[in-house]
Amino acid sequence: MLIVNYDPEHGWGTPEIKPYAPLVLDPMSSCFQYCPNVFEGMKAYLGPDGEPRLFRPQKNMERLARSAERVALPPFDGDALLVLIKRLVEIEKRWIPNKPGYSLYLRPTMIGTRPALGVAASDAACLYVVVTPTGPYFKSKARGISLLAVSESVRAWPGGTGGHKLGLNYAPGFAPQREAAKKGYEQILWLFGDRITEVGAMNVFAIVKRADGALDAFTPPLDGTILPGVTRSSVLSLLDAHTKGKSLLPGVPASQKIYTHEIPITMSEIKVWSDEGKLLEIFGVGTAVAVAPVGRIGYQGWDEEVVLPQHDGGLGPVGKGLFDHLMDIQSGKVDFEGWSVPVV
Numbered sequence: 001m002l003i004v005n006y007d008p009e010h011g012w013g014t015p016e017i018k019p020y021a022p023l024v025l026d027p028m029s030s031c032f033q034y035c036p037n038v039f040e041g042m043k044a045y046l047g048p049d050g051e052p053r054l055f056r057p058q059k060n061m062e063r064l065a066r067s068a069e070r071v072a073l074p075p076f077d078g079d080a081l082l083v084l085i086k087r088l089v090e091i092e093k094r095w096i097p098n099k100p101g102y103s104l105y106l107r108p109t110m111i112g113t114r115p116a117l118g119v120a121a122s123d124a125a126c127l128y129v130v131v132t133p134t135g136p137y138f139k140s141k142a143r144g145i146s147l148l149a150v151s152e153s154v155r156a157w158p159g160g161t162g163g164h165k166l167g168l169n170y171a172p173g174f175a176p177q178r179e180a181a182k183k184g185y186e187q188i189l190w191l192f193g194d195r196i197t198e199v200g201a202m203n204v205f206a207i208v209k210r211a212d213g214a215l216d217a218f219t220p221p222l223d224g225t226i227l228p229g230v231t232r233s234s235v236l237s238l239l240d241a242h243t244k245g246k247s248l249l250p251g252v253p254a255s256q257k258i259y260t261h262e263i264p265i266t267m268s269e270i271k272v273w274s275d276e277g278k279l280l281e282i283f284g285v286g287t288a289v290a291v292a293p294v295g296r297i298g299y300q301g302w303d304e305e306v307v308l309p310q311h312d313g314g315l316g317p318v319g320k321g322l323f324d325h326l327m328d329i330q331s332g333k334v335d336f337e338g339w340s341v342p343v344v
């Protein structure tokens with residue numbers, strides 16, 4: 001693990017890469033009381049040359065800095081942290097399974113360690129990065145994940161913190177997630193009123209057919225209730241690149257136009273599109289899964305579930321094209337705008 005501490009007197013200390021071990025913290029530490037805890041999720045992929053590569057890691061450094069700022073944790077140098085992370089990955093590269101879809105998951109974490117009960121910003125912090133080998137995410141991907149649309153519990157709201165990767169955004173979702181699982185659904189489709197926001201801890205895309213055969217790709221806008229995913233941003237760029245003929249999605253004809261829209265999507269629209277046979281695909285996107293197909297959606301306001309068209313292997317043509325393209329770019333097989341960064 002990589003670890004470095006900040007204290008109000010000396011600022012950041014000397015970073016250390018050392019064997020994975022428990023942390024020793026004062027029980028009054030603000031991370032246990034008021035939750036100034038932020039994290040990132042990123043992966044190191046093995047390239048064809050056997051060397052590990054990171055995917056757009058600068059974006060994770062920038063997001064971690066924004067998250068830290070949101071809960072008043074001390075600022076850090078993102079470029080310096082990235083140098084340290086690359087060093088850590090280089091040292092641990094033997095843990096990256098050399099199999100397609102496998103990688104080393106990195107969890108940069110920053111916690112407030114001010115050892116006092118006063119309700120105030122933490123002027124001390126611990127920044128650490130742990131790593132673990134990881135493989136394909138959802139077991140049921142082949143038939144698409146089942147979603148329960150939930151509006152009684154809200155993941156994020158205007159003016160809230162849903163647009164940041166804060167630990168405190170996740171615990172309130174665990175009880176609703178357990179309820180959804182009892183009803184036979186794998187993930188929650190988080191709503192805000194009638195609007196869909198995210199799928200579990202993934203950003204969401206809907207692919208809708210136009211009368212002229214072109215496709216619309218809808219995803220909710222970054223209005224503060226949506227986590228600005230690196231995968232979300234990459235998927236938008238890859239769809240635009242395909243439509244402009246700059247870089248084609250594997251398996252998707254060059255003539256197939258796909259127009260991206262960052263606009264709100266409502267449950268009523270999903271229902272209408274589905275009834276009219278225009279709703280081709282819904283998928284979640286995020287570092288953990290890359291692209292995860294949605295199979296069916298249940299919702300209290302509906303008589304029956306919306307069932308998405310089924311495809312061999314789960315993903316529809318657009319989702320599959322994006323998944324394959326992302327895998328090729330992340331592993332360094334294909335270059336796209338320098339997104340894949342070797343660690344050495």
Ligand SMILES: *Cc1c(COP(=O)(O)O)cnc(C)c1O
Pocket residue numbers: 041165198200201202203227228229230231232285286287288
């Ligand atoms: C991390 C996360 C995502 C996905 O972000 P990526 O940068 O693509 O991994 C989406 N939604 C939530 C709530 C998240 O925590």
